Amino acid sequence: MHEETATMLSAFDIAALLVVASALLGWFNHHFIKLPHVIGLTVMGALAAIGLMVADALIPGVTLYDQVTEVLQQMNFTETLLQGMLSFLLFAGALHVDLDRLKTAWLPVLLLSTVGVMISTVLVGAATWGVGSMLGLSFAPIWYFVFGALIAPTDPVSVLGVLREENVPQSLQSAVAGESLFNDGVGIVVFIILLGAAVSGNEFSLSEGARLFAIEAGGGILVGLVAGYFGYRALAGMDEYTLEVLITLAIVMGGYALCSQLHISGPLAMAVAGLLIGNQGVTYAMSDVTRDYVIKFWELVDELLNSVLFLLIGLEMIVLTITGEVLLFGLIAIPLTLIARAIGIFVSTKTIPAARLQDKGAGRVLWWGGLRGGISVALALSLPPGETRDFILAGTFAAVLFSVLVQRATLGMLIDKLKDGKAPAVEGDGSSTAPSIH
Template identity: 60%
Template sequence: MHIALSPVDAAAILIVLSALLGWINHRFLKLPSTVALTMMGALASIVVVGVDALLPGSDLSGVVSGFLNGIDFHETLMTGMLSFLLFAGALHVDLDQLKRGRWQIAILSTIGVLVSTLLVGGGFWLLTSALGLSVPLIWCLVFGALISPTDPVAVMGVLKTASVPPSLQATIAGESLFNDGVGVVIFSILLVAAVSGHELSLPHAAEMFAVEAVGGAILGLAVGWIGYRAMKAIDDYAVEVLVTLAVVMGGYSLAMALHISGPVAMAVAGLLIGNQGVSYAMSDTTKDYVLKFWALIDEVLNAVLFLLIGLEAVVVADRFGLLGLGVLTIPLVLAARAISVGAPLLAWRKLWPFRLAFPVMTWGGLRGGISIALALSLPPGAMKDVLVAATYVVVLFSVLAQGGTIGGVVRRLTGGPSAPA
């Protein structure tokens, strides 16, 4: 039976499920919210698939898949939720700490992503070839690009519950804020080459990268500055909250229309308003309202996003035969992360102790909704089936295993308790 749901109905279902599962977690499980919601969503998906297997006449998976496809995970995250989540995350990052690590962040979020893309892409090509899967190298590089960026939403959630030194925290947060924008740009460039079948032109790719990434940063500064000046000229918390919403929604839409990086623009705008705006443009009352408003937006959208990640298991259930490939891909992705951050961290060991920074940045480099959204945006076909299955397994492992244990890792490394959730 097909059930037609309006966007309001879909949003209501997701909010009710998020509230219910969030309550169960807070009352009984007491896990980090991102881990709990993803886990419970995935378990619900397994139950749905199990019911269909036990009852041949049941099509519960079809109903759930229809609901999820109606939401369109890629569209919902990349052109809807992501702008709010990136702005909210950047709003709480200390710009002074970020400036101290600006070169480290720049290297990790650009060269680091490129190195990881090449390592994962090359390794994935060898792995699929060994398993008898015919996946062209360019599509393997597309997978490398979509899985290499650490998800700022997942990473910010982890940093809230781990006692990481402030300078290292700012670097990890800054890297995750900017490397997703860089990763999306690299993904777009490689996907055009993969779909067209034309040989990748490095000069053209470099030009596209510069236009999208630099253009996004310039736009973020522009809309952030306009918002800052508007807020400085008045003292009315309700209007100033509306100004921040206008910066996010208007700025992201403008970035999409100009074909420049919206994620980079929102990260820059959030940093400007979260630091200059909070310090010089807001009264104490306005500051309280603005920060609490965006903290609430962050929590609600986080809950919905990680519930959706768990529920997407229903969508990949028909690719069950490819899930073994995803399991084998996990150590490949972790090894690429270790190499791409380990080499720079060796050079910066006077800045942070290597024995702390390396495991935290490697194990704490979580993949999340952005990787799944990019994988689901691929054109239908055999390549999409392979890449979606591998992506889902890697992301599920990242959120559940890495996200669920990073607090304990930090506690053992620092010899102190992790911060309360």
């Protein structure tokens, strides 16, 4: 009993280990490997996991592998990620979305983040169910749709950097950012509803799922509007950057805690609150000094949390039970998610004339630029332990690694191929001309 208690780490100890590991590996990558930050952390986390396994196998008395495995198993990902990190990630992402530009593409963004997410969830769930049946897997069919829901959200952080570098029109950048922001919130709501049914073992009812979705999503949007409004009023009444940064923290932590108590969608609430603060608050309620501090503070929070999550992608290889079936499931998940994403985009932006995006080639950029990232990883890591979790983690890691290592690396080349001629200058970029996507 004494030895078991002695090995238990506090939440602070675990957080400290992850931050220190992220910093050390990030420093090593910056100076020697020179990969993009999150890619470098993912690769080095995987290499570290493999190194620990090899060291344990070859060197007698080395137990680092067992110690790291124990630390990872001690983490309560459901509490840490779903109840904490996601609120910060979504608020930080929403701060950078231009609401005025988003309004011009509101219908395709709405359809992509709702209809597109639902289509992707159903298609990936049905396809992986078929794969699981062929592999002889015994877990309940609803778990495949849980995987479909968690892999549907996209991460705008990496792709927006590429779009800015390629001087892509701001309208397309706003559509990508807006879709990613809201499909995160919608995907998480769908994931929570499906996961609840999967864990309880109750038969999933479409009508009950729709009712829960309406309550969670509607309630989250309402709380986000209220929190954002009161936050804006508080920010407008002062000019003290330290206190104003604290107010934005209070909006996120207090608003998310309230949503948890009310059993409504905290992620959607934080997305809406972030939009209000990032547009009304930044424009009308902050001085230049405060604006600079607030934006940079949340950029650092976003970078830190994404660093930890992508490091965990690599390290979690340690606790995966890798079999031939698990590996095959992960590899098959890559084309399935790409195909489902393509169909979701086509249905959302081509079937209704008013929802068509004006930038030619936008559909292909949205498809190949629909990177999976920290949100999907966070949701996968929050699953209860067991064989089901191993398969879903393998599918998630494979899709995320492919999107980060392949899609992000080749997105610029795709955009270059789509460029044809010159278009008017992108507003606010200071250049005289900007390529049009065709």
